[in-house]
Amino acid sequence: xxxxxxxxxxxxxxxxxxxxxxxxxxxxxxxxxxxxxxxxxxxxxxxxxxxxxxxxxxxxxxxxxxxxxxxxxxxxxxxxxxxxxxxxxxxxxxxxxxxxxxxxxxxxxxxxxxxxxxxxxxxxxxxxxxxxxxxxxxxx
Numbered sequence: 001x002x003x004x005x006x007x008x009x010x011x012x013x014x015x016x017x018x019x020x021x022x023x024x025x026x027x028x029x030x031x032x033x034x035x036x037x038x039x040x041x042x043x044x045x046x047x048x049x050x051x052x053x054x055x056x057x058x059x060x061x062x063x064x065x066x067x068x069x070x071x072x073x074x075x076x077x078x079x080x081x082x083x084x085x086x087x088x089x090x091x092x093x094x095x096x097x098x099x100x101x102x103x104x105x106x107x108x109x110x111x112x113x114x115x116x117x118x119x120x121x122x123x124x125x126x127x128x129x130x131x132x133x134x135x136x137x138x139x140x
Contacts, residue, residue, distance in 0.1 A: 030042055
């Protein structure tokens with residue numbers, strides 16, 4: 001069973017709050033350079049009533065602009081080219097989308113683990129007061 005690290009952002013100011021609008025699905029942007037994994041996860045996430053897949057992309061030099069324009073709640077990151085997507089990009093995204101949750105996925109993570117991490121991070125979204133430390137999330 002794999003684990004994911006949820007990297008929370010600062011408290012919400014510009015992005016919509018999931019906790020305040022529980023009837024809305026969680027908007028997920030899937031980013032992975034592994035074509036088969038990206039396709040399988042996209043199909044699995046599309047079948048969830050409480051998750052809306054806004055995009056499934058591979059990394060590129062302009063990907064951060066696409067992520068910001070998507071106004072996603074969760075950025076699900078699989079294997080990516082670190083030359084196009086590095087820690088500086090994460091910082092830029094968290095500055096642009098203060099409510100953004102980032103889920104880093106390991107290759108051995110199951111779909112259930114990934115969905116659990118997305119839902120767990122979304123539940124924490126409305127509870128954050130000040131900076132929150134990354135936490136390990138595992139599926140039950």
